[in-house]
Structure formats: structure tokens, C-alpha cells
Amino acid sequence: MTVSRKHSVIASLLLIGLFAGSVLALRQIQLLRGNQATLEDVLYLPSGKTIKRMSLGYSGLLADIYWTRAVQYFGAAHMRRAEHYDLLYPLLDITTDLDPQLIVAYEYGSVFLSQNPPEGAGEPDKAVALVQKGIRENPTYWRLYFTLGFIQFQDRHDYRAAQEAFEKGSQIHGAMPWMKVMAARMAEKADDIETAMALWNGVYENTVDKDVKKTALGHLQSLQADAGIMELERRVQFYRERTGSLPTDWPELIPAGLLRGIPLDPTGDPYKLLPNGKVEVTDANKYPYLGEWLQKHPKPF
């Protein structure tokens, strides 16, 4: 119809209005269902294998979608410093059932799982199960052994298992020689702070993910600071034994041959010497994991 302009304008406005209405309604629906709406069905799905069969060959795509959901779920929970990450393992399990070669799901997923809340789900046993599944499906990928060893050492404190993991991984073609080094450390010096540092250094060097690098650096520097504090406190005690009193400031230790200059922490700030002989860093905010190792390994001497 050679419709009038007026007719067209009214119709177009009506169309925009109806669409806007639908957007509003959709907004309400999304608010009702919440952020985790996509994940409801995870609770109800029989298993990843069933989904795989139903996905008619598009399981790879579906795996990617589930991985994205897992990341989103983890991120949202992490942001609110959650104590429970109940859906994380089911999501990762389904993802890896759909695509057993999705390495990133094992590598990162297991770490999310094993770290203690609120950093992670605090389920290291499930994390181990996940990584072992990954190793089964991808036997030539040595880095998964590294992940396994890391979890065993860091979160489960099972040094024997950690050693086994590093050892097995080191035997795979293409593995970095450093894996053998870590295996040896696990066997003999598991309780040394240098071992922990070597582990985090390994993570730092070997990852390309910026966030992981940042976390690793944080751990590394915290450990270095811990080590520095321990050593400085030891030298302060030594001074006290020698002179009968505590030093009031660092330069006093220099003539005694205990220091060469003002001691600096890993980020370049000077350590603080407290009146009671304890040592602290200038800015504890730079060291998010400060003191953790010491907590797990009381009375190192």
C-alpha cells in the first residue's frame, strides 16, 4: 500500500515501544533468575557423558560453553569472597567429559578447586581427581604433572605424592629439566622454604597468563620476605647473645659483621626492626601471602 507517512511513523514507534517492553521484561526475568541461571541445569544433569551423547557431535563447542560458565561462576563467587563453590567441580567435570583434551580446564580448574576458600573451593582431593583424569586423557602433556605436584605440595602437603608427580612428569619427552630438580627437592628438602620458592618460581616462569603470573610473584615475594625476616631475626638474636641487649637500629649490626648495609625486602623497602627484636616489612600490603609459610611450618629451627 502506498501507506501514508503518518502510518509508517506510528507503526515504527509502536515497534520500538514493544521492543523496549520486551527488553524490560527480559531484564526482570534475568534479575529473577540471577547470575547463575545458566548453571541450574548442572545440578540436574545426569552426567557429562550423557550430555556428550546428546550434543550430537558438537561436544567441543558445548565444552567451551561450560568452561566459560565455570570461569564466570568462579569469578563471581571469588568476587564475593564466597566460602562455598559447590558447582565448580560438577561444571569442570562436565566440561572435561565433553572435551577431554581441554587442558586449560584441568590446569586452571584444578587450582581453583584446590585453593582454600575464599581463594578457591578448598577441595584439593577433587582437584587431584580432576588432574589425574586430565593426565589419563592427555598422557603426553607433562605440565599436568606439574599441576598435580603443585597441588599435592601446596594444598595437600603430601610430599611423597608430590615427588611422584614431579618424577613421572620429568620422564615425559619434552619436560623441562626443572621437573627433575623439583622431584629431588620433594624427596629431601620438602620442608625447606627454598623448595616452596622454587615451586612458585617455576609457576612464574612457565605461565603466560598474567593473573597467574601475578599470583605467583606475590607468593614468591612473600616467601622471600618470610625468609628474609627469619634470617634477620636470627641475626638479631645472635647479636643479643653477643652483646647482651637488642639492637635499636640496623647500622649497629654492621660493625659486628652481621650485616653489610641496611637490609632491603624483595620490593626494595628497608625491613623494620622492632624494639622486641622482631622484624617486619615496611608495607605489609605488598605481600599478600606474608607469614603463610611460617604458619604451616612453625619453629623451622
Next chain:
Amino acid sequence: MHAITIEGLRKDYAAGFWKKTHITALKPLHLAVEQGETFGFLGPNGAGKTTTLKLLMGIIFPTEGTATILGRHYQDPEIKKRIGFLPEQPYFYDYLSAPELLDYFARLSGMQSADRKHKIPAVLEKVGLADVGNKQLRKFSKGMLQRVGIAQAIVHDPEVVLLDEPMSGLDPLGRHEVRELLQSLKDSGKTIFFSTHILSDAEALCDRVAVIHKGELKGVGVVNELRSGSGTKSEVIWQGADALTALARDVMDPHVTGELVRAAVAKDQLDRVLEKLRQQGATLISVTPLHGTLEEYFLAQTSKEEVLKA
């Protein structure tokens, strides 16, 4: 009030890969059809007849121009209750039976159910399909479909009926029947507008015709006048072959058989020729007027260059 007026309807199409070229399927058309008349729209295939009808029916939209039907704007939906249309080679829902189709269409045309109940069998009878029963349209022959087409065009008793090539694809018997139908519609006072390229049909039925060629209107005329008007000749037969020499330039197509000569003479030349024959001492045998045909008019118009308005 005219039954149909066409006021400058024009249709251009964008063609070519980039839609840059413009093809004019119909140049601005001006035409008027009187109420009660049967109007033929003649032209060779591709002339623009179907385009004109589609524009009138609102199937396609004009590039410019407008039209009226029974005094109302041609796109006014209400006016469609008073017109009927039969497209070229129509196709109907083949899963319906004839009565079902007519009932559906009649309903859409605004007929009430009581009305439909007795008009539908009547119209089926009128088009000669009284016995089809509940047979689905997919089983109908072409001729039967054409009749259904006419039935749906008239079931709601419209004042104006428009048909696009109503005889196409029919055998002589079918054509004869359709012609009779149209004649009876004409007799009941309806305005009929139909397009065709079969001149004898137009000649038999139409009061007036328009000739269209390559999207342009070439001429409009009253059928009777076209047939016996200017350009007709007479056939003269005389005895006396030698007279032919003197008359050679005044006669056309002479045939000589022994002493008899037969020739055609233009109307305005007739008196002079007869006078000359008398002077030559030839014996006049007969003078017979020859009727011109629509065909000649048609051919003459389609070879013209300028556009006429009527």
C-alpha cells in the same frame, strides 16, 4: 461516475546487478472505463497488461500516479467488496474443494452466511461446475480451474469484474463457454475489464478497446467504429479487362480471370472508380463493402510511435 479511472499510473523496475538500470514496465497510463461497458485491454505479451491489473489490485505499487474505482481511491479496501478479479493462470488452495474455496473467499468479501449458503451453489451452476461436489481442487483440469476462477470473481455479485487473460490455456470449447459467461455478465449490467491478446474474443465481447504496446497506450477506440470506419474497402467485380489499365492506380490487389476483374477499392475512391468504369464501357458485376478487422487496427496502432490519450 466512471467505473474505473486510471490517472497516470506508472511502474518502473530497478534492474541489473547494481539495480542501477531502470526498466519502465508501464509508462504513465491514462484511461477511463464507463459503468456497464465491456472494455478490452489488448496488447502482445509483455506489453504491460498484467502490470496494469496488478497495480489496480494493489499487488504491486506504482512508481507514480493513482486510480479510482467506482469513484473511490483504488486502494480503499472497502471498494473491493464491489469488484471481482481473476488473475492470469490462477492457482487456488488445492487442498480445498470448490464450495469450500468459494465459501472462504465469499466470507473474506463480507458475505453473510445465509447469503453464502444459497449464492455459492448458484454461482457454481452458472459456471458449469454444479457437479463437482467435494472434489479437491488439486484434481481439477485447467478448464475447470478457470471456471472456479470466474466463480470466485463473481460470487459476491460485484459491479466491476476484472480479468487477466480469461481465455488463456483453454480449448475452443472452454473458450466458447467463458465467452458465453462473460456475455451473460455483460447482459446483467456489470462492468467488465479484461486483458487479452486474442483479438477475436475482444471483437466479439467488447464495447471499447485499448491497445497497449511496450508499456505505452497506443490507442483507444469503439469496436463498432473501428470495424466499419475509415480504412474499409469495397470489393468491385467488373467485366472488361482492358479497363484495368486506366484504373491501375485507383484499385488494389486486382485479379484477372478471363474477362472478369476483381479488385479492392478504398471507400473514398469508390465513386470515382465506378464513374471511370462507366466511361470505359466496362460492365459492373458487383460492389461489396469489405469490413475492416480489429486486427488491422491493432497492427496499425502497435506500429505507431506517439501516445494517445482518451
Next chain:
Amino acid sequence: MISRLTAITLNTFREAVRDRVLYNLIVFVLILLASAPLFSQISIDIERLMLVNLGLSAISIFGVIIAIFIGIGLVAKEIEKKTLYTILARPVRRWEFVVGKYLGLVLTLVTNAAFMTIGFFGALLLYTRPLTRSDASLLVAIYFILLEFLIITALTLLFSSFSSPIFSALFAFALFVIGTFSEDLKNFASMSHGISRWGASAASWVIPNFASLNVISQVAHKQPVGGSLVLFNTAYALLYTATVTLGAVLIFERRNLK
């Protein structure tokens, strides 16, 4: 107007029936009957779960397939076959034609789903314990499936009003699949930056949201469906459908037919 709309709606329904579309019901019943002996090998609870999943999914999928297959030809077929010409020669407005065809297809789908629902509940009664109150949520799931039909039919109609059947089918099917993952699209949007974020956000409002209309897993596990969700899903489906249908009408009203 009402009389014309009704006539077109009923005629479209009649066409679907005579096209033997409803024979799909036979396939549906056969599937349910054939799968029941398989289910009975397992325990009662799983049996109900699988029956509900299978039955409701079948109602949904069969309906969507019919909606697309018939929908793509709704307008396109009439233009191609020129059956439209004699319709437009009548006092029918173009928008009445489009809406009438749409309602006719919806009527077909609802009728189809109604029969399937009866068969489904029959199978449920037959093979599991008697129906309880909580089974009312099954009806809610089916209601949501009907809302899905409204949307997918409107979309198919929209495409049918300007593109060929094959493309209409492709677009409609693609939108159905993407619409099922529309909430994931929103996730992608919130995790990305710049143009992709903007694009994914815009897309998540425009593409139909089928994710929230699918409560099959939920009701299979006997979880109830909230009343406000029913309300807003209804509002969304109606508004979205109206938008799309209006779009189809606007396109069709301006279209030069062949």
C-alpha cells in the same frame, strides 16, 4: 475485521490438518510407547525423570520443527503460488492476512501440543505412580513451551515475509539454537571488552531468550516454578512476539509481490 481474521486463521489451520501435519502425533506416541519398556528396567524414580525429560523435550522439539517447516512457507508459498492475488483483490488488509496466517499456525501448534500433552500424561499415569500436586509444574513447563512456539513462529513468519524458504529455515533454526544459549551470550558480554562487549550485549537483548523458557530439567526434578517467572516470561513472550509480528506486517505491507 474479526470475521476476516477468523476466516484466515481457520483456513490456515485447515491447511495444516489436510497437509497431514498432525500425523507427527503418531510418531510421538510411538516414541513414548517404545521407550517405556526400556525405562521400566530401571527404578521407578529414574523412570519418571526420563519420561518427563523425553516427553517434554519431544513436545518442544516437534513443535519447533513444525513451526519452522510450516512457518517458512506461510507467506512465501502464497506469493510463489500466486494464491495471494485473489485474496488481496478482496477487502482483506495485508496486515490481517499476515496476522491471520500467524494465528492459524499457532492454533495448529497448540492443538498439536494439546494432544501430545494428553498422551504424555497418559504415559505418565501408566508407567509411574499416580499423579500428585507437584505434577502441576509439568503444565507450567508445557505452557512455557507454548510461549516458545509463539516466539519461534513469529520469527519464522518475519523471515517468510521477505526471504526464500531455505534462508528462512536457516535463520529461524539458527536463532532457536542461539536463543537457547542467550544467557551464555550475556556471560560472554560481561567478560569481554570494547566492541565485542557492546555487540554481545546488544545481541543478548535482540535475540530471543529461550533459556528462561526451558524449565524441563527443573520440573523433571520436581522443583516448582516461581509465579513471578511465569508472569514475566508471559510478558516477555507477548511483547517480543508482538514486536516481531509488527515487523513482519510492516515489511509485507510495503512489498511489491511478483
